[in-house]
């Protein structure tokens with residue numbers, strides 16, 4: 001561990017002067033991007049943050065007050081495995097790639113750039129949320145997520161600089177040039193161009209969109225390109241907290257709504273967020289996050305797998321056939337205005353296989369929120385919409401489905417849209433509740449406090465010194 005270098009790292013950066021210089025040149029551009037596009041208004045405040053200082057599962061992080069621009073963004077890879085092998089695909093069993101194989105160079109760069117692009121995008125999406133935080137605890141969690149997304153950008157930029165020469169450096173620069181939601185230079189994937197401008201959006205985003213991150217990173221943690229696999233394994237350690245923030249955040253909103261419903265069935269009257277609005281936010285972010293897995297039938301996914309670049313979720317643990325040339329996968333597709341089953345060679349269906357794992361994981365979140373409702377004595381339940389609902393990528397894009405997955409006409413969809421997806425009025429109502437609460441130990445009326453604080457600290461702790 002070289003923690004005290006300008007760029008903390010465990011990749012012996014000081015021994016590769018060219019790479020070190022290139023990254024040190026990128027550093028001020030990153031800081032300038034952080035200054036312009038990072039959390040607005042709190043840059044000079046002390047925030048009680050964890051900083052990665054090691055890659056071991058024990059004691060990998062240090063907690064202390066830090067001003068965000070002084071955060072030690074570093075490059076950390078999990079230790080190399082001796083004799084690592086390509087774990088799947090056409091080169092199954094061959095020595096893992098320590099350098100980029102020429103024939104896979106474009107595919108690999110594209111995967112790394114796409115992954116890298118999401119990280120600064122999410123910081124941009126969330127940059128104004130600090131001004132309306134429901135508590136200091138939540139404010140700190142927002143900033144923790146933001147600085148770590150910044151570190152995840154560093155992780156991908158390191159790979160681009162270290163392994164892709166000049167085009168890698170150009171791609172690293174471009175990662176700081178695209179902007180979430182900017183029509184002229186948008187972020188690559190659509191979910192990262194959607195506004196995330198209130199805290200209900202933030203929790204739904206960290207629940208559903210960060211969870212896509214978990215599955216994509218897990219698939220890349222299996223990669224035969226070892227530097228990528230080792231990088232992603234460590235990123236997953238940090239990612240867990242981001243999903244925790246979303247999952248528990250939504251759970252706390254649901255709980256508070258249920259409590260307020262005891263006072264008044266119309267929770268708007270008592271400043272709560274109605275369950276219907278929560279359901280619409282779930283529908284919105286779940287469907288956009290499903291798009292992030294790519295098309296149901298994808299030759300890209302087959303190529304990535306064949307090349308040994310991107311595996312399945314828990315490829316080594318869950319599967320015995322790592323070549324996957326034999327099997328097939330049956331999915332529903334639209335043909336002549338009807339949903340019909342189609343059998344697809346397994347390798348071409350791997351986006352859908354990964355998406356299926358993701359959906360199972362999301363369902364667990366729903367079960368937790370529904371338990372929160374049951375615990376408060378309510379009979380209402382929240383649910384995930386069908387995977388075909390409101391899709392913009394893949395087989396179901398361009399068709400219309402209800403939340404149960406039934407094929408409907410564009411007119412039927414239009415007529416029900418305001419029941420299924422947040423309307424401008426819903427968003428305005430949610431925004432009207434977003435008044436900052438920054439007194440130690442206090443919390444906004446529309447959300448319940450967490451059951452415990454961070455790293456043994458109580459909820460009543462000065463997580464951000466204002």
Ligand code: BYC
Pocket residue numbers: 110111112114115118119122149188189190191209210211212213214216217291292293294295296297298299300301310351393394
């Ligand atoms: N939006 O074969 P297809 C995270 C494009 S999140 C716009 O169907 P493929 C995080 C695609 O590029 C995880 N375009 O899909 C979370 C292709 O374009 P071309 C991010 C899309 O390539 C929260 C065409 O459609 N990591 O970490 O198999 C906060 C057909 O593509 C979209 C990764 O994504 C979309 N949603 O799979 C912070 C991992 N989807 O070639 C961070 C790396 C597809 O026709 N990326 N397209 O021009 C990948 O593995 C793949 O690129 C994808 C797409 C899974 C995204």
